[in-house]
Amino acid sequence: MGKKMELSALNKKTLFADKIWIISDGCFTDYDLSWVCEGKISGQVREYKISEITRYMLNPNPVHIEKKLIGCEIHYHQPLLKKINNSIRNLLPGKMHGILKAKAIPPESLVSISKSKHPPLKDSDLEAHVDSIYTLLQPYDALFKRLSKLDTGKIYDVLGTCEDFVNCRSYLNLNGTIEDKIKYIVNNISKSVRVTIKKAHISEGLFEMRGFNFTSYDPKKTYSLLKLKEDGETKYCVLNSDKRVEFWVEDPKLIYYMHLLEHSIKTNPNLEDSFNICIRGEAKPLKIFFNKQIEINYSMTHLPEMFKKVFETRAMGLNERDVVMNSLNSLQRIISFNYIPESGTGAKKMVTNISVMHDVRALKPIKLYLPQLYSEINKKAPVSEAGRFYLLDSIKG
Numbered sequence: 001m002g003k004k005m006e007l008s009a010l011n012k013k014t015l016f017a018d019k020i021w022i023i024s025d026g027c028f029t030d031y032d033l034s035w036v037c038e039g040k041i042s043g044q045v046r047e048y049k050i051s052e053i054t055r056y057m058l059n060p061n062p063v064h065i066e067k068k069l070i071g072c073e074i075h076y077h078q079p080l081l082k083k084i085n086n087s088i089r090n091l092l093p094g095k096m097h098g099i100l101k102a103k104a105i106p107p108e109s110l111v112s113i114s115k116s117k118h119p120p121l122k123d124s125d126l127e128a129h130v131d132s133i134y135t136l137l138q139p140y141d142a143l144f145k146r147l148s149k150l151d152t153g154k155i156y157d158v159l160g161t162c163e164d165f166v167n168c169r170s171y172l173n174l175n176g177t178i179e180d181k182i183k184y185i186v187n188n189i190s191k192s193v194r195v196t197i198k199k200a201h202i203s204e205g206l207f208e209m210r211g212f213n214f215t216s217y218d219p220k221k222t223y224s225l226l227k228l229k230e231d232g233e234t235k236y237c238v239l240n241s242d243k244r245v246e247f248w249v250e251d252p253k254l255i256y257y258m259h260l261l262e263h264s265i266k267t268n269p270n271l272e273d274s275f276n277i278c279i280r281g282e283a284k285p286l287k288i289f290f291n292k293q294i295e296i297n298y299s300m301t302h303l304p305e306m307f308k309k310v311f312e313t314r315a316m317g318l319n320e321r322d323v324v325m326n327s328l329n330s331l332q333r334i335i336s337f338n339y340i341p342e343s344g345t346g347a348k349k350m351v352t353n354i355s356v357m358h359d360v361r362a363l364k365p366i367k368l369y370l371p372q373l374y375s376e377i378n379k380k381a382p383v384s385e386a387g388r389f390y391l392l393d394s395i396k397g
Contacts, residue, residue: 063211259386331359
């Protein structure tokens, strides 16, 4: 394995800072990766340092999060006649399908009365007392009464129903026999249970952050991310402490997101603070979402602060204003991070911090009208592998 090249001063500053960080600038290295890849590696290998948070977001392995178990969904065996009918119907013309239509038994959804539980109380002793009352009322809960009367021989499956801080529901797959699954529901209703999701990157640009322990985050802990070209295809892999491949990054686009997030945190103090309060244990993180669609629609009555000042001090014609508006509303990249502050009193409310990152290329049309502003913004947009972006706006609410 070859000797790595010296890290740049900028990388050193990033790696040994006490602040939150995502990814460093890359530097070329002469790692021998013939033992890693079966195909032909062409060109130089580029190495980046990534933080614990980045490693979590890129990892394709399952993630465990906590959700509240509020009920269950009972799935019944379907009548034999329906199964036979379905087989026969498939052999008949579409117009005749209605002749052998059998009625299916729909799933039965059960939710505990504790789902409508009171919001958190200021007095912890009173909170515990009210909780004990709910426990005493469980035998009268319709969910428990129904579960005790179920005919397990007619049941095909039992799924747990979970709910998170923002009332989003999801299913929990349970192990064991039908009796085991019902017993699990009875013993864990209204409690936090561990839910497994496939990976942190749950859909296009959307990352589940509850699986990462922010309070244990160490900014000095780093991992190596390698960029290489195998058989003409660009690939990324993360190395473990033994310099062996821990995992391959499934989608190169994820690296683009990491560079964009790094720049956003460095330029948006509000976003940086949102991460820091999670690290201090003062809030619970929820999700990070990267959206390339235009979501923030700017107009003369709704302008980013830097452009508002320009319009207040400089007279502009209608055509000039239209050019500026079109520039502001193009090539936006929206990064949103939401979390639940641990206020300790009252109902928990989600807070969302939005960074509107703007591609410098969108400002070329206004260079003629606002040369000084263009020059100032151009200086704030360093070159990165995500492109040249600057913080256009920061929104919190």
